[in-house]
Amino acid sequence: MRRAHTDPTHGYAEPGQPSSYAGPQPQPQQPYEAQRPYEPPQRPYGQEQRPSYGGAPQTSYDGAYAQPDPLNQTGSLSSTGPLSSTGPMRPPSAPAAAYSAPYEPPLVDDETVGLRIADVVESIPGTPTPAAGPAGGAVPPTGAAGGAGVPVGGRAARRKASRRHGRHGGAGGGAHEGQEAQESGAAAGAPLSRMEARRAARARKPGAAVMASRAIGEVFITTGVLMLLFVTYQLWWTNVRAHAQAGNEASSLQDDWAKGKGNPGVFEPGQGFALLHIPKLDVVVPIAEGTDKKRVLDRGMVGHYAEEGVKTAMPDARTGNFGLAGHRNTHGEPFRYINRLKPGDPIVVETQNKYFVYKMASILPVTSPSNTAVLDAIPKGAGFTKAGRYITLTTCTPEFTSKYRMIVWGTMVEERSRDKGKPDALVD
Numbered sequence: 001m002r003r004a005h006t007d008p009t010h011g012y013a014e015p016g017q018p019s020s021y022a023g024p025q026p027q028p029q030q031p032y033e034a035q036r037p038y039e040p041p042q043r044p045y046g047q048e049q050r051p052s053y054g055g056a057p058q059t060s061y062d063g064a065y066a067q068p069d070p071l072n073q074t075g076s077l078s079s080t081g082p083l084s085s086t087g088p089m090r091p092p093s094a095p096a097a098a099y100s101a102p103y104e105p106p107l108v109d110d111e112t113v114g115l116r117i118a119d120v121v122e123s124i125p126g127t128p129t130p131a132a133g134p135a136g137g138a139v140p141p142t143g144a145a146g147g148a149g150v151p152v153g154g155r156a157a158r159r160k161a162s163r164r165h166g167r168h169g170g171a172g173g174g175a176h177e178g179q180e181a182q183e184s185g186a187a188a189g190a191p192l193s194r195m196e197a198r199r200a201a202r203a204r205k206p207g208a209a210v211m212a213s214r215a216i217g218e219v220f221i222t223t224g225v226l227m228l229l230f231v232t233y234q235l236w237w238t239n240v241r242a243h244a245q246a247g248n249e250a251s252s253l254q255d256d257w258a259k260g261k262g263n264p265g266v267f268e269p270g271q272g273f274a275l276l277h278i279p280k281l282d283v284v285v286p287i288a289e290g291t292d293k294k295r296v297l298d299r300g301m302v303g304h305y306a307e308e309g310v311k312t313a314m315p316d317a318r319t320g321n322f323g324l325a326g327h328r329n330t331h332g333e334p335f336r337y338i339n340r341l342k343p344g345d346p347i348v349v350e351t352q353n354k355y356f357v358y359k360m361a362s363i364l365p366v367t368s369p370s371n372t373a374v375l376d377a378i379p380k381g382a383g384f385t386k387a388g389r390y391i392t393l394t395t396c397t398p399e400f401t402s403k404y405r406m407i408v409w410g411t412m413v414e415e416r417s418r419d420k421g422k423p424d425a426l427v428d
Contacts (some may be wrong), residue, residue: 234330242300242332249286249301250275257352269306270295274315276302276324276334277348279425280341285334287349291325300332310372312392315349315356315412321390322349323375328395328406335395338408339363346425347391347410357423358391358410366397366404374407382409 192200206214253272267273269290276285288296291303305312305323313320326335341347341360349356364374364381373380375392384390389412397406416423 238298238330239332242298242330244300246285246300246332246334249288249299250284253286272301273351275350277350277426278338278341278345279348280345281337283334285326285332287324297325297327298331300334302326302334305375310375312375313377315351315389315391316354316415317389319377319387319389321375321377321379321392323392323394325394328397329400335393336399338393338395339365339397339406341408347393348423348425349391353418355414355416355418355423355426356412357414357416357425359413361409361411363409364407367407369402369405371405374405374409379409381407384409384411388412 249272267289272286272288274287276287286301288301296303302324312323315322327333328336345360347358362383391410393408396402397404
């Protein structure tokens with residue numbers, strides 16, 4: 001009777017002794033064949049042969065096949081010596097698949113499955129990689145990294161490393177990919193030290209030139225906004241306000257005339273006493289005493305020259321020059337278009353009791369602001385040769401400046417009482 005094998009790997013025991021092995025008995029022995037080197041089956045990485053009854057995984061065998069010796073009556077499996085209880089049992093020359101565990105599907109490297117034990121070893125520079133095999137730990141991966149490790153950092157990092165170095169770049173390429181992935185991972189998620197954080201903050205802080213350029217830019221922007229607001233105020237808001245003030249003054253003046261409160265005598269500075277009509281320009285504006293800017297001109301009215309040195313006559317005087325001043329631009333700009341008047345165009349002055357109708361006679365486009373001779377009783381430059389009843393309109397020129405003065409003269413052609421109705425120049 002053949003003696004049972006005493007291989008501790010498979011759990012066989014001598015007759016009469018307890019055995020932990022409860023599986024099927026070993027396969028029948030095949031005829032003796034010549035010894036030859038063992039060639040382990042080629043399996044994909046991570047799919048080593050696994051026993052079906054709790055034994056150790058059968059990965060690789062060192063040495064040669066050991067066939068049972070038919071002359072050895074003791075039942076030894078070694079052809080070179082007596083039975084050894086320490087060496088692993090060598091399988092016969094039958095295919096290796098016949099002695100493997102039942103077929104199991106290969107492990108799939110699918111990143112979408114649940115948690116599992118890592119079956120690869122990352123190659124970290126300076127750290128030794130565990131040896132392969134049952135006694136050395138995990139089996140190093142093969143393929144793109146040549147057994148030296150795989151790139152870390154997730155699927156995106158591995159794909160990037162694969163595109164950069166190829167799928168079969170060797171051991172050097174795999175190590176380089178792993179190092180790059182580690183550096184990128186540290187840069188993305190690893191916290192910085194206090195020194196590194198300060199250096200990064202100083203690097204992000206703009207320099208003096210940048211700060212200066214920003215300050216200058218802000219000054220220019222602020223200045224531009226202020227200038228825009230000032231221009232808007234001068235060209236739009238002053239006209240709106242002056243038109244409103246002049247309209248209120250004209251309404252108040254007409255109400256006083258209707259109630260008989262007017263006094264055609266001497267007027268106080270800033271006091272309105274008449275209305276100026278220029279039908280061609282569609283101008284109706286109050287006439288106030290004096291040419292003060294704040295009390296008269298800037299309120300949208302025209303002013304009567306009544307100051308010392310430039311005092312002119314009133315419209316009801318038998319002879320004399322009735323001189324008026326007004327803005328050409330801003331603050332209601334009542335005289336803006338007086339340069340469009342032609343000889344014969346009517347200019348009407350309305351008072352509490354009468355209408356004084358003038359006809360435009362001549363124009364002086366440019367003269368000095370100090371040329372007060374244009375306001376004389378017989379104004380110089382107007383073409384008049386004798387005393388009469390004249391009107392003089394003065395304003396600034398060119399537009400939006402006060403460098404020079406423009407002068408327009410007219411001569412009286414009609415004095416009409418209000419009881420007779422409006423003159424023809426004011427009738428539509």
